[in-house]
Amino acid sequence: MFCTISLAKELDGKGLAKTYCAGCHGETGNSEQDKQGVVPKIAGFSAILLFDSLDQFKHKDRQSLPYRLKDKPETTMNKVAEKITEGESEAIAQYFSKQTFAVKKLEKLSQKESQGKQLHIDLCDDCHGKLGSSSEDDAPLLLGQKKKYLQRQFDALSEYKRYMPRRMKRKFRKLSTEDKQALIEFYTIKTD
Numbered sequence: 001m002f003c004t005i006s007l008a009k010e011l012d013g014k015g016l017a018k019t020y021c022a023g024c025h026g027e028t029g030n031s032e033q034d035k036q037g038v039v040p041k042i043a044g045f046s047a048i049l050l051f052d053s054l055d056q057f058k059h060k061d062r063q064s065l066p067y068r069l070k071d072k073p074e075t076t077m078n079k080v081a082e083k084i085t086e087g088e089s090e091a092i093a094q095y096f097s098k099q100t101f102a103v104k105k106l107e108k109l110s111q112k113e114s115q116g117k118q119l120h121i122d123l124c125d126d127c128h129g130k131l132g133s134s135s136e137d138d139a140p141l142l143l144g145q146k147k148k149y150l151q152r153q154f155d156a157l158s159e160y161k162r163y164m165p166r167r168m169k170r171k172f173r174k175l176s177t178e179d180k181q182a183l184i185e186f187y188t189i190k191t192d
């Protein structure tokens, strides 16, 4: 699928991930150090999606918010992605795709969460499969994602500041503000 897949084989994805990503996303991509809820978990996302996301950040097709890691200077995903080569991105993408996205056990759903679940089944599950816990169709995992991060992405998507596939746009457009909040409540039931 990747045109330069042979490059990635030579590289140590785990080591590269540790050097470039672990400070914010953790060694397994579960972003556990981030207590603000703004650094998304990326473990278990498909390798194609991870590679594409890095590519979008690198070429500024997707703008990211700035983030400061403790005593380090503030930076963005755009700046991080600029520093790594295509081959390195592939190796890193493959490494994180093999990690497990950590989630809490499913709890009893509130009315709002159930409403979000139903909306997800009706409109979103054909791409964000298994209730948002499968990245098989190269869509991001949603169930168990960080809340503030998701809220910000919903805002960016609602304002068309972020790319989304046309088929998603057609469905996303139908959502009311209340629907979006219910979806976010549902997606974050399994979040630590």
Ligand code: HEC
Binding pocket: 017, 020, 021, 022, 023, 024, 025, 038, 039, 040, 041, 042, 050, 053, 054, 063, 064, 065, 066, 067, 068, 069, 075, 076, 077, 080, 084, 092, 140, 149, 152
């Ligand atoms: C300085 C902290 C920092 C570092 C280092 C960092 N990231 Fe990020 N990453 C973030 C933040 C913050 C966001 C959310 C950006 C936003 O809200 O726009 C993000 C977003 C992402 C996303 C989007 C996830 C989604 O759900 O769409 C991916 C993929 C990603 N990072 C991968 C990586 C990889 C791979 C590396 C290493 C090469 C890396 N990041 C290094 C902080 C960081």
Ligand code: HEC
Binding pocket: 040, 052, 120, 123, 124, 125, 126, 127, 128, 138, 139, 140, 141, 142, 150, 153, 154, 163, 164, 165, 167, 168, 171, 172, 175, 183
């Ligand atoms: C046609 C398949 C498809 C459908 C249907 C779809 N999505 Fe998506 N969604 C995607 C893809 C692919 C992306 C990644 C876009 C990118 O490249 O940045 C995405 C991204 C997202 C993101 C950003 C997540 C992150 O980690 O940054 C959210 C939130 C989201 N979708 C919610 C929804 C909701 C809610 C619905 C139903 C109303 C929906 N999607 C329907 C394919 C789909």
